[in-house]
Amino acid sequence: MSSVLNYDLHCHSTGSDGLLSPTDLVQRAAERGVDVLALTDHDNTLGLAEAAVVAREQGIAFVPGVEISTSWGGVTIHVVGLGIDASNETLTQGLAHVRGSRGRRAERIAVALAEAGIPDALAGAHAYCEDPSLISRTHFARYLVSTGYAKDVKSVFQHYLTPGKPGYVAHDWASVPDAVSWIRAAGGRAVIAHPGRYKLNPMQLGALFAEFKESGGVGIEVITGSHSPEQYDVFARHARDFDMLASRGSDFHGPGESRIDLGQLPNLPADLRPIWHEAF
Ligand code: AMP
Ligand code: MN
Ligand code: MN
Ligand code: MN
DSSP states (O other): OOSSOOEEOOBOOTTTTOSSOHHHHHHHHHHTTOSEEEEOOBTOOTTHHHHHHHHHHHTOEEEEEEEEEEEETTEEEEEEEESOOTTOHHHHHHHHHHHHTHHHHHHHHHHHHHHTTOOSHHHHHHTTOSSGGGOOHHHHHHHHHHTTSSSSHHHHHHHSSSTTSTTOOOOOOEEHHHHHHHHHHTTOEEEEOOGGGSOOOHHHHHHHHHHHHHTTOOEEEEEETTSOHHHHHHHHHHHHHTTOEEEEEOOBOSTTTOSSOTTOSOOOOTTSOBGGGTOO
């Protein structure tokens, strides 16, 4: 038996844009050997109570989490909070504010898609989203796949819904310092999610990490399903250079939709300081 616990500290349920209920997600994690799981739905904590109960039943440890949408110099940056108290009012009010703008943004996305010749996308996306306040680009992507505009969700994002492509609309999320302060108010640790996904040059990335640390952020995701194996090395180096804690999480959204399944990532490089040594 391996002496290294299997940590998966980033994934999604139907509490945001995942395909599985919190119950099914935790069961799948347990089946795949996860020892410690964090559920990190986008901008809300609705699934955490259910997930915690099922984790106890399945005998795995559970870390309550969230993934907050932020904007930094016009670029969308995701900030993961780990070990949060989901009942904290500063956090719940902050998240409610972020969610509040998703509906209007979805209307604008639908208008942009209609201008590109794709009608009815708002109703189409909502058919994939139980709670209108959670509507995301992923729900639009599933609709575009179902109507044959793309072969899968990944290729939707190559051709639509991203900067410069049909259906993209700019949007102002929370600020990075605000998101970090909400996470800290709720007793959690703030981690920059999948830094390799952002269109930032090395200087800009350095400025982001500096501002994040200045705000009280402590970690970066190094091993994530949203990084390529080459990016594991790049961001391990950033964790060392910026003296930040390292995190590991699949960013699993559902069977067939994610590169990496729950608990199936490589371990963190041995010399990095894992976030779980300093928290939970
Ligand atoms: P939103 O919060 O509405 O902007 O939606 C963001 C979500 O879209 C992310 O959390 C991912 O689930 C998904 N997404 C964004 N970019 C990609 C991509 N290149 N490939 C696959 N999914 C993506
Ligand atoms: Mn997502
Ligand atoms: Mn993300
Ligand atoms: Mn995610």
